[in-house]
Amino acid sequence: MQDTIQGDARILKSLEVLCHNGGTVRHSADTFGNNFHWFKLDNPRLLVNAAEALRGVRARLCMISAYNSRQLGDPMQEVCYHFEFGGTVVNLTVTLNGEWPSVPSITTQFTNADWHEREMMELYGIKVANQPNPRRLFLDEEMDTGLLKDFVPLSVMMNGASSSDLWERILSDKGKKS
């Protein structure tokens, strides 16, 4: 992907301001010349400011993706919000940590964020502050929140992790005996 800076310069500038203290900004384009802008915000609280700015240019929320950078079952570490306006995709990423363990709801700015927020609440256990409609979306009320986090892939179970633990224990026990 080639580096490029195109799109509405005013909105991009206003989003860049939200990434000055530790955040990052990246611009890219696909081979057809469609632009993608990537903003990693300084903290999740700034999401509301960014959403306000995007609503001002009549952007549309396309999707929200929660993910982690380790194993599938680990707590989600980052949430990426994908918006579109004028054929350009704007991606806002926020990092979840001990200081900011939740994201604010952006349903006030984007009504269609409701389903996305409810989905990440129930499947990944992400806390969404001030979500006006925190009902289950897909999973039954009787099931635990963050159910997908509890999922242990068969490949992880069978990749020898437990065997390695056992082997190390045997070795350490052997060391104690001798």
Place this chain on the structure above:
Amino acid sequence: MNTGNSTFTIPLGPVHVALEEPVYFRLTVEGETIRDVNLTSGHVHRGMEAMAMQRNLLQNATLVERVCSLCSNSHSFTYCMAVENVTGLVIPPRARFLRSLAEEIKRVASHLFNTAIQAHIIGFKSLFMHTMEVREMMQDVKETVYGNRMNLGQNCIGGVKCDLTPELFTYILGMLEKVEPAVEELREVFATNSMVVGRTKGLGLLPKEDALRLGVVGPVARGSGINVDVRKASPYAAYPDLKFNVITNDGCCAYSRTRVRLDEIFESISMIRQCCRMTPDGPTKAYLPQITVNEACARTEAPRGEVFYFIRTDGTDVPQRLKWRVPSYMNWEALGVMMRDCKVADVALITNSIDPCVSCTER
């Protein structure tokens, strides 16, 4: 259940004769008139995104094509574009045209299926049978060209699997000669028949302001006068080279959404013809380069609207995250607006007007 005053709550679904897939509506009604709609889904949630993160990039091309049957090609198409964006892979020009060709063939069949189901719900059995008969010609095209009626298996990372011979291009053009007048006839019936017009015109209103507020996509948005089409806004594959119009209709009702779909069939037929004549010679696939740590998005216009894919790679051939959002996901909430003040008997017809896909939505 009586909820006080003169309103009652009626459960509808998840299994209902007029609904193609399981979804549960809790309707608050006053007599026969719907005052509020609550929707519950999740009956066919399969955890496919979790499955995708345990398979490698090549295996996932097969998996995502099975998210949905009618949009199957759009999923593999968008997924392959996302992988190509994340790895910087450029596909050959011939593959660009062959991808658009397959997509438009699927769009014609998908739109015909939706209009056929509309006739079925109305109770116009002969129109239902006739529309399915016309659609069957497109099914024949898919089976003859790709060897399959639903999952074409055409898209692969770096290009397409199935190259088309000049004879197959001629065959497709010949079939379009039969399909086009048949669809023209159908368009006339759906536009003027008193039974169809009587049941659909003014039904399931979604004003433009609500459509914008809810972020609806595809024919649902275009049927409310919103000019939104990824093929025009962010051209991909062969679309930068193809001539076509974005069809919109200001009616905001079930009738206008059907009109959009039927009119779009003619744009798709035109694009199929252009692809058959303009596809350049050359290779049909490029090879996957080294996978690095990166993230990328891709979006396409499926028959039901925008499909959005997000991928993150960590340098291995298994994606760290693969997430997608289907058009129906954005359109369900619009049913709350569309059904308000309508009759209970129209619920199935209004639901069909968003061309819903539950399997897609729930993954």
